[in-house]
Every structure is written in structure tokens, then in C-alpha cells.
Amino acid sequence: MLNSFIINTHSHVNTLKKTPIDEALENCKKDNIAIIVPSSNSQDIFDVDKFVKEHSGVYGYVGVFPEDVKTFGDKTLFDMEGIIKNNPKIVGIGEVGLDYYWDKTFVDLQKEVFIKQIYFANQMNLPLNIHCRDAYFETLEILKKYNKNSKVIMHCFSGSWEFAKECIKLGAYISLGGVVTFKNAHKVKEVAKNVPLENLLLETDDPYLTPEPYRGTENQPDYVKYVAQRIADLKEISIQEVAQASTRNANEIFNFA
Ligand code: NI
Numbered sequence: 729m730l731n732s733f734i735i736n737t738h739s740h741v742n743t744l745k746k747t748p749i750d751e752a753l754e755n756c757k758k759d760n761i762a763i764i765v766p767s768s769n770s771q772d773i774f775d776v777d778k779f780v781k782e783h784s785g786v787y788g789y790v791g792v793f794p795e796d797v798k799t800f801g802d803k804t805l806f807d808m809e810g811i812i813k814n815n816p817k818i819v820g821i822g823e824v825g826l827d828y829y830w831d832k833t834f835v836d837l838q839k840e841v842f843i844k845q846i847y848f849a850n851q852m853n854l855p856l857n858i859h860c861r862d863a864y865f866e867t868l869e870i871l872k873k874y875n876k877n878s879k880v881i882m883h884c885f886s887g888s889w890e891f892a893k894e895c896i897k898l899g900a901y902i903s904l905g906g907v908v909t910f911k912n913a914h915k916v917k918e919v920a921k922n923v924p925l926e927n928l929l930l931e932t933d934d935p936y937l938t939p940e941p942y943r944g945t946e947n948q949p950d951y952v953k954y955v956a957q958r959i960a961d962l963k964e965i966s967i968q969e970v971a972q973a974s975t976r977n978a979n980e981i982f983n984f985a
Contacts, residue, residue: 732785733760734956734971735978737903738823738857738883738931739949741765741786742779745935746946752934753783755950763949764789764982766823766857766883769796770804773811780817787984788815789822789857795830797841805848812852819982821849822857823883826870829861839870846874855879855981858900864891871898879981884933889918896927901977903929906939906947909958920962925973929981930955 741752742765756763765780766789767773773790780788790808792800812818824845826838849856856878860867864887871880880900884907885892892902902923907913932939932955934947939954953967956974960967 729979730762730975730984731760732762732975734930734952735762735764735975735982736931736949736952737764737881737929737978738766738905739763739934739952740936741934741949742775743935744946744948747948752948752950753786755948757785759950759953761785761950761952762787764819764857766793767791768793768823769799770801770807771799773804773808777811777815777818781815787817787819787982789820790818791822791824791845791857792841793823793859794825794827794838794842794861797834797837800841800844805844808848809852812854819984820855820857820881821845821852821878822881823859824856825859826863826867827859827861828863828866839866842867842870843874846870846878849878850876853877855881857881857883859883861886868894868898871900881929881981883931884937885919886916887919888915889922892919892923896924901927901929901981903931904955904959905931905933906937906943906951906955908955908962909939910943911940917962920959925969926977928959928970928974929977930959930970930974 764787776788938947960970
């Protein structure tokens with residue numbers, strides 16, 4: 729179990745360009761923030777494996793995300809299994825899912841690779857970190873049909889409160905990031921206000937989606953505290969309550985070694 733102030737459940741800290749990575753990690757240590765770093769494709773699973781072994785307070789996911797499904801090969805799940813068995817700091821499968829925003833030409837392949845990774849997560853008994861963009865109901869249908877025993881995290885949740893309710897009905901967790909601090913993000917604010925604390929997780933998805941007051945600069949993992957503060961304001965409770973609930977949820981989901 730981790731006694732962190734906050735567990736940032738989705739940070740690409742290993743890909744920061746403008747901020748020195750060691751500095752970003754040091755800032756997290758000062759604030760007692762733990763981080764989970766996702767993979768994107770069948771190559772960077774090895775980089776994430778190495779990165780989390782080298783840094784304390786840093787954990788990882790292995791997975792192939794929708795835009796990189798063409799890198800998914802016969803060997804990919806075998807490689808992932810090898811990494812998981814040799815590294816207890818790999819605590820989930822991610823990021824995986826569907827993305828119809830950029831390119832719809834390989835939707836069938838996206839679905840196929842998503843389903844294969846759901847089966848795999850079920851076999852490994854690990855949670856799924858879900859990337860879902862412009863494919864809300866398709867993602868939910870696939871999860872309903874194929875997921876048996878993995879806990880589900882809707883990463884960087886950007887859907888409506890109506891959709892959030894559907895996810896919560898399935899027992900999924902709603903992970904909120906910097907968008908909740910944006911002035912015009914009415915939908916996500918409504919979700920933040922209404923989501924029960926038992927279903928809430930926190931993240932940054934850095935280097936993207938920098939929260940206020942740093943919007944316009946490169947995002948960093950310790951900025952998750954601004955996300956927590958904004959959610960606390962919206963819920964009219966303290967940041968400690970938000971942080972404690974989300975840390976408790978993360979500990980339940982990830983079984984940290
Ligand atoms: Ni991401």
C-alpha cells in the first residue's frame with residue numbers, strides 16, 4: 729500500500745521535453761505524489777519497464793494504445809507478460825481503448841487489439857487504463873461484452889455526466905485531469921461535481937493538458953495537486969478529502985508491492 733498524498737494514475741513523465749525529468753520527479757517526491765506511467769506501443773513497453781525500475785515512487789502500465797495498434801504483433805502479449813512477471817512495479821494494462829478522433833481508417837484493428845488486451849488483462853488479473861476519444865458507446869459496449877474481472881479506469885475522462893453514470897454502473901473509475909481547471913470545460917466540471925468519491929481518480933496526462941494556473945506551459949506530474957484542488961472546490965470539500973479518497977481507490981485498484 730502507498731501512503732502517498734496523491735497517486736497520479738496517468739503521467740507520461742518519461743516523455744517530458746522542456747522540464748528535466750529528474751526535476752519533475754523530485755517535485756513529486758517533495759509533495760509525496762506517486763506516479764503511474766502508461767505505455768503506448770509494442771516498443772515503448774520496454775522503455776517504461778526500464779524507467780519504472782530506475783525511479784522510486786514510479787509505477788507503470790504496459791499496453792498498446794489506439795493510434796499505435798499497427799505496432800501490435802504476435803509477440804506483443806508475450807513481451808508484456810514477460811515484463812509483468814519480472815517487474816512488480818508494472819501494475820496495469822494501458823493505455824488501451826478506441827480513438828475515432830484522428831483517423832477512422834483502422835477502426836476494426838483498433839477494436840481487435842483492444843479486445844485482445846482486455847482478455848490479456850483479465851488473464852493477468854490487472855486493471856485496464858482506458859483511452860477513449862469520440863468512441864464512447866463503442867468502448868463501453870466492448871467492455872460490457874468482453875471484460876470479466878479487470879477493474880476499469882476511464883483515463884482523462886472527457887465525456888458527459890450521463891456517460892460517466894453509465895461507466896460507474898459498470899464499476900469503472902473516472903480519472904480526471906487538467907481539463908477540469910479550464911474555464912469553458914462545463915461538461916467535465918459537471919462530472920467532477922457529481923462523481924462519487926469512491927469512483928474518482930486523479931491524473932495529469934502530462935506533457936499534455938496542463939492545468940491552470942500553468943496552462944500554456946509543459947504539463948508536469950506534480951500539477952495533479954491543482955487538479956485535486958479544483959475538484960475539491962467544485963465539490964465544496966477539502967483537497968485532503970479528494971486526495972485521500974482517490975489514493976484509497978488507487979491502492980485498492982493497483983495492489984502496490
Ligand atoms: Ni496518455
